[in-house]
Amino acid sequence: MMKIRYFDNAATTKVKPEVLDEMLPYLKEDYGNPSSLYSIGRNSKKAIEEARKKVAKLINCNPNEIYFTGCGSESDNMAIKGIAYANQKKGKHIITSSIEHPAVLHTCKTLEKQGFRVTYLKVNKQGFISLEDLRNSIRDDTILITIMFANNEIGTIEPIEMISKIAKMYNIIFHTDSVQACGNIPIDVKKMGIDSLSLSGHKLYAPKGIGALYVKSGIQFEKFMDGGHQEKDKRAGTENVAGIVALGKACELANNNLKEHMAHLKELRDYYIKQIKEKIPEAILNGDIENRLPGNSNFSFPSIDGEELLFLLDAKGICASSGSACTSGSSKPSHVLSNIGLSDELASKALRVTFGEDNTKEDVDYLVDSLCEIIKK
Numbered sequence: 279m280m281k282i283r284y285f286d287n288a289a290t291t292k293v294k295p296e297v298l299d300e301m302l303p304y305l306k307e308d309y310g311n312p313s314s315l316y317s318i319g320r321n322s323k324k325a326i327e328e329a330r331k332k333v334a335k336l337i338n339c340n341p342n343e344i345y346f347t348g349c350g351s352e353s354d355n356m357a358i359k360g361i362a363y364a365n366q367k368k369g370k371h372i373i374t375s376s377i378e379h380p381a382v383l384h385t386c387k388t389l390e391k392q393g394f395r396v397t398y399l400k401v402n403k404q405g406f407i408s409l410e411d412l413r414n415s416i417r418d419d420t421i422l423i424t425i426m427f428a429n430n431e432i433g434t435i436e437p438i439e440m441i442s443k444i445a446k447m448y449n450i451i452f453h454t455d456s457v458q459a460c461g462n463i464p465i466d467v468k469k470m471g472i473d474s475l476s477l478s479g480h481k482l483y484a485p486k487g488i489g490a491l492y493v494k495s496g497i498q499f500e501k502f503m504d505g506g507h508q509e510k511d512k513r514a515g516t517e518n519v520a521g522i523v524a525l526g527k528a529c530e531l532a533n534n535n536l537k538e539h540m541a542h543l544k545e546l547r548d549y550y551i552k553q554i555k556e557k558i559p560e561a562i563l564n565g566d567i568e569n570r571l572p573g574n575s576n577f578s579f580p581s582i583d584g585e586e587l588l589f590l591l592d593a594k595g596i597c598a599s600s601g602s603a604c605t606s607g608s609s610k611p612s613h614v615l616s617n618i619g620l621s622d623e624l625a626s627k628a629l630r631v632t633f634g635e636d637n638t639k640e641d642v643d644y645l646v647d648s649l650c651e652i653i654k655k
């Protein structure tokens with residue numbers, strides 16, 4: 279069997295062995311419903327509360343400000359719709375950016391159909407929103423600003439602290455989709471003035487199907503689903519105990535190893551970028567070089583179509599991603615790459631390579647050699 283070299287850690291990550299070990303007992307022995315009163319139910323309940331503390335610690339909030347959800351998309355929906363509905367008496371205007379993940383963009387579109395007004399801030403060539411545009415788009419009826427912490431395609435890290443300062447000045451709630459940032463860069467919601475934040479397990483070495491939402495205490499938001507009274511009556515449904523335990527462990531590990539993890543990813547990324555610039559000089563780096571997620575790279579290779587490139591890389595055991603949202607066969611260019619000013623043509627020639635903790639320099643060498651070989655042909 280061919281060795282798989284995985285460079286798509288922005289799409290999902292492999293579950294860490296320590297995370298798997300931690301969650302398995304809650305599928306095997308302590309499978310009780312956390313709302314039940316007997317011992318295996320109580321054990322589940324206790325494990326959830328331990329996990330809540332660990333998630334809270336990663337972003338420096340109070341454990342009672344964490345709500346477990348089914349995924350990052352659910353967290354985004356729950357935050358944006360929940361805050362919008364609960365605060366609509368004050369106004370119905372929301373500000374977001376044009377390069378958000380669909381979980382935010384489509385949620386905003388739905389709210390527009392329900393009478394909310396949404397401003398989609400443009401971004402510059404590197405993918406940054408303009409703080410001046412942000413200030414100018416604030417109205418008397420603006421109730422929510424939702425801007426992603428870091429972009430999933432080009433890795434651009436938005437000026438979160440500045441955005442939160444502006445939001446505070448106008449008494450507007452600030453939510454951030456930090457699914458890509460959590461576990462990859464330091465986040466401190468208190469210091470950064472963040473009111474609400476989404477994160478997802480499978481982007482930080484926990485399984486798919488578990489997410490979390492932070493909402494600062496005192497902020498009004500409506501519950502997302504009707505049903506039981508789980509998660510302080512904000513998210514009905516029997517808790518995904520094993521998933522929650524896994525997310526807690528993944529957050530704990532991320533918190534303990536953040537510096538080393540960042541340094542490792544950054545070293546691989548910079549090594550890759552340097553070699554591509556030397557060996558394939560016509561390649562164009564998309565995004566910013568400074569304020570960029572440590573594990574993210576995104577190049578357009580003018581001489582080859584992105585999908586074809588992915589296909590040829592796959593034949594060499596390499597997993598990467600194109601910049602376009604063509605996962606389902608529709609090859610519409612990515613809205614992110616279009617919004618940073620790339621032509622449809624260059625957008626269709628993008629290759630996103632996102633590094634993870636298991637990657638080595640030898641993997642990068644193999645990737646670079648493969649790219650050179652394919653592109654020279």
Ligand SMILES: *Cc1c(COP(=O)(O)O)cnc(C)c1O
Nearest residue numbers: 349350351379381430457458478
């Ligand atoms: C992956 C991702 C999401 C969605 O998370 P899921 O857990 O897959 O629903 C949302 N926002 C960003 C920026 C992401 O990268």
